[in-house]
Amino acid sequence: MSSILEGEMWLHLFEMLCVIIVVAYFISRTKAFFNVHEGKGTVIEKSFLILLFGSLSIFGTLSGFEILGAPVNIRDLGPLVAGITCGPVVGGAAGIIGAVHRLSMGGFTCIPCSLATAISGFAGGTIYILNKRKMLTVYKAVLFAALFECFHLILVLCINTNIDTAVSIVMQVGGPVVFFNALGMFIFAKIAENHLEEIRTSRERDRYKDELERKRAELKIASEIQQQFLPKDIPPITGYDLAALSLPAREIGGDFYDIIPFGNQNHGLVIADVSGKSVPAALFMALSKITVRSTAVWHQGTAGTMYDANDLITHESDSGMFVTVFYGILDRMGERMIYTNAGHNPPIIFRKKEEQFETLHQNGMALGVMAGSEYGQDEVFLHPLDIIVFYTDGVTEAINQDEEQFGVERLKKVIRISKDMRSQQIIEQIQGAMQTFCKEEPQFDDITIMILKAEGDDEK
């Protein structure tokens, strides 16, 4: 290398690099660059980039330093980058700007150098299209720039008026030209690649966020619809104090309760738990609730209702889903309840007089498993101030941080303590005891409680 290069090269090089870094940073952060890169750019955005990259090409010429009348320069860099990131239109036009400017300067290598710059943008654009309109990896981009500069040097050797001068120029400036352009490409590609990746990630995040937002909104609507499936008010039942609560673990759940008024002043009481949680359980819950309610109308007893409901639900369930249902009919005389327990958690009765607990065991299988299953029907007599607690396993299987279950015994303890309260208050007591027990542990399963208290003689 000549002494001219040795002395001033580094300063020149440093200046050039600073300009490239600033321009790369600026261009890659424009919205136009991203849009055009993604193939969605408008004419204005493309024109803007053509001017920027064309100017960069002119800067490449002006910032060069002369050796034997041939400037070492990075004129091709702008069009090359424009080509591989924004396609042949932007690349090609930027190249032509640089080429026309170079042509106007004249000199020994005027023709081959202008021609090379004019070609550079199209070459980059071809690579962009061949690479399916994606950016090359940084190292491939660098290799491409280096190869293109070699091609540029070959053009100088081919098109000249004096082959000896051409050879000596190529010998002297060839190395630095290839090196600087490749280095410039490295800087540009690295900055652009990082930024394009950032934008892509953030767009993906936004899309994901939107989708999540939409799903949340849908679930909220589903939750509202499901709330309407539960009785809006508990109808007053002569001789009884009835209250209920249902809390799904997620937005929607598989538990439900129902109070079915019959014309003869009898009332049907239903509590049910669909296996599973969330959307599948909620859909199955809707099916089950409507089926039980509509079959209940056709039967005097509970066993017939469960038999028919089971057949209907089994017919609709292929996935192994099932629903446990406790269905009781309260006599209007207010003392007797007939019931069928289709695989549901046995409701607990607290006998006021004896201060003892009884349970209402299953006398049939959960619904939805096997058509033609037989269902039993039993009866239970209620005395003044007796309490029946109907619940789903979300209550007894609620766990605390040590994975201990709330359990039936704790539930019984709360009932015993709150035996003199109204049904609604007893539910609040159970809820409070569960919260104290579970503390920070999130609710894992749907929770449903229904409490029926026979009123005392003085209240009747």
Add this chain to the structure above:
Amino acid sequence: MKIEKEEIDGAVIVSITGRIDTSGSSEVSDALKTVIESGMKKIIINFSHVEYISSSGLRVFISALKQLKGTDGSLILCELKPFVYEVFDLAGFTRIFVICDTVAEAQKT
């Protein structure tokens, strides 16, 4: 959760270790699906190392039973701990499953 499969005399013995809760049940479900799809007619489930089963766990076995019924296969549950038996019993499912005390007894059926 650990699931081991062993084939003896034309029956597959599936031994499960762990809690069959919501997350465990999908593993069991996949394992049973593989066995059923392989065409095995007799499946014996060994529950001796299962301490807990939830209602979603029950669903897996109901689903397997339904699939096997369609192909004349059989599903036998054995060595159920009292708590696990109670969960099956509460839902009324002890009446549709063949339940044996030991694996040896299940093999004879």
